[in-house]
Amino acid sequence: MAKIFWWNSIGGTGHVGGAVVHKILEQYPSDVQIKVMARGEDKASRLVAKYPQVQTVIGDMSDEDKIEAASREADIVINAAPDITHSKAIAAVIRGLKARAESGSPKSYYIHTSGASLIWDEPEGHKDARCWDDIADIKELSEKGEAHTHAVTDTLVREASPDVNVAIVSPGFVCGMSPSLEHPTPITTPALVTTARAFNSGFQIAQGENTVAWIHVMDLARIFMILVDDALAALAGKPIERPAGVLPLWGPEAYYFGTGGEISFADFMKGLAPVLHEHGVIKSTELKSVNVTEAARISLAGPGGEYDADAPPPPPDSWAMHISIMYGVNMRINASRIGRLGWKPEMGSVVDTFREVVPYYLAREPKTV
Template sequence: MSPRIFITGATGYVGGQVAATMIAAHPELDVVALVRDQQQASKLKSVWPKISTVIGTLDDDEVLKKEAVKADVVLQTASSDHVPAVNSLLKGLGAGKGHFIHISGTGVLNDMSTGPGNPTEKIYDDVTDIAEIINLPAEALHRNVDDAVITGGLREKVPTAIVCPPTIYGVGEGPVKKRSMQVPFLTEAILKRGKGFTVGKGNNLRDYVHIKDLARAFVLLAEEALKPNGGAAAWGPEGYYFVESGEFSWKEVSEKVAQAASQEGKIATAEVEELSVEEALKFHPWAPVLWGGNCRSRASRLRALGWEPEGPSIWETIPNIVKFEIQALAL
């Protein structure tokens, strides 16, 4: 029998790409996707005829447990913030034999201690700073779920890994949602406002990763999970994987977006203005976290396993992201 992979979020941006990359690399695997309804199931089957689907949500304890107990690997890409789903999946896995790979996000590192738009020094390396990373303050974004994964994995004796991406860029290849969050949200705000902007000076720093490089990281960990004793990967508290290919300041991103939007003739100038947090909040309710803080990670653990980002670079993709948003907004 082929190994069985259960994936949540396959209709999403990340999960769609993870499923696409996994199915292309391993057509021999049995991939089962959680979907909300028959319509989503049909959509997935239209592009991946071999995929199986199960109807349910992250709140369906029984469905999640039943699927997890049968799985060799569970890929939880639907949410970085859903504790009950993590608990259900770990309970199911605990009664079976599979590994758990869960998505978090470097919002957990968000640091505005120097003021919005200003850089900070601290860079978190997932090998040398692992003790600090898994003991970040309880109020940090996603931290309660990271903790549920780590403590739940130990309790249920399930090998766990947390994949913690930074800003993800690029248009996804999944069949439903293809759009990321931070750069598209900024692009939308700039197009609607008619001018580029930063929160404060915009010198705050964040890492980035291309959606396909992130998907390759999930596939690599799943491949390790399917080897005897979890292969060469770390599982449990040390199984914490940042995944980045470089670092930008939000000012650089805003400048490139404004440049591309003005070249498309959709805004009058490529200039970028500094906004206060209050002003930026008019363009998105999460503006300070999205574009005002620092999240600086280093993916040493994945690189030690042989993962290398392949790009394309974020700067190459920005004109396409701008075109995608112009089309989506029907501008």
């Protein structure tokens, strides 16, 4: 029985990770042993209640010894959580998998979640940006310097490839409802709702002409499953036969963009604003043109929307600034590599998800006193 380890605190219970765990256990209900690192006993208990076959380890991304030890025991390690500030944890995974190989075990597999924010441009709301392809542009993508988001951790993963079968999944922004118990709605939802509420309207950076890629979480989970299927087949001694000329699924160039389509931020907000208005979040569906600093400052307002126009902007490396930059950047990608393996998006556009995601999130949104 193959062993799969999710090494971080929200990897198996997060929006993306929860969807992938669900798909794996749906397809392999008794053929894999899954161990998930959960941040607390409460999350672990809820996960096991839904999936009794899952084992848990209590810890977080700072528990490098636990991560290394669990990785040393795993045939497949999957990281489906934000990687940007956790290079030490990723290094611990790699040490564990290398140690496993050195002990004489078959070469293990590591599926790493990165992100297409690697190719973000300046957040100015402009259009006509370059579209990046994960086959044609792989050399440039692999050579991005450490100033680019995800570049440091991507490099760590690629450098492990002589000893570990590695693959990097790099989605655009993720949308849609997930079967995750803890994070069923996208991680971008709270900031979008809070920012719109504080402006009391729709909003955009400049004219909102910037274009970004989105992918439904269940379409993204299917990308992971193509890799998981391949790894499990190889571990069972029955590798999947591929047509001649198919690019290697694993290795330093095994970098998979994930996108279900692209949309300008203005069109995105034109779809979202009416739904927010229907649910009483905003009074106006018009789109207010703002800059990134204003959006970042207002994202700290909280669910009540208390906004201090004179407050200093959040630090450059803060989540508030990161998410606000999202509103104005271009992020255009082609998922050519996974497309050659037969994957196509099936779940529709990001706009199609709003009428399900918004009311679900609002019903569970933290309330101010």
